[in-house]
Amino acid sequence: MCLGVPGKVIEIYESDGIRMGKVDFGGLTKEACLAYVPEVELGDYTIIHVGFAITKLDEQSALETLELFNQIGFIEEEFGAADAEASSV
Numbered sequence: 001m002c003l004g005v006p007g008k009v010i011e012i013y014e015s016d017g018i019r020m021g022k023v024d025f026g027g028l029t030k031e032a033c034l035a036y037v038p039e040v041e042l043g044d045y046t047i048i049h050v051g052f053a054i055t056k057l058d059e060q061s062a063l064e065t066l067e068l069f070n071q072i073g074f075i076e077e078e079f080g081a082a083d084a085e086a087s088s089v
Contacts, residue, residue, distance in 0.1 A: 004047040004054060005069065006062035009034070012042055023048055025075060026066045 007023035012034065014020065019034045023046065030048070037053045040046050045062035046053040069075050 003074075004049040005075070006045055006047055006057050006065050007032075008062070009040055009042055009044050009046060009053075021053070023053070026070060028075060 005025055007025040007030070009021045010024045010029070011022040012019065019038070021032055021034045021040075022029055023032045025048075031051070032046075032048045033052045034040055034046075035052075037046060037056055040053060040056050045057045045059055047055050047057055066075075
């Protein structure tokens with residue numbers, strides 16, 4: 001199953017003219033395309049689906065969702081334990 005996962009934008013940059021960012025999913029960091037949500041700024045929360053930010057999200061909703069995902073083991077399942085270890089370095 002592939003769901004949108006909330007994360008906090010911790011870095012914004014351009015790559016080949018495309019707005020990109022690093023997004024923190026409660027300790028796990030991944031790269032995502034931010035081109036579809038130009039209103040998202042550093043420190044904002046967004047929903048990431050298959051590597052693309054699709055909407056801006058308020059912090060409370062994002063943190064509640066991340067906590068629920070962690071409780072059911074979804075983050076490790078979706079991103080993989082190996083990715084979690086590599087991303088925490």
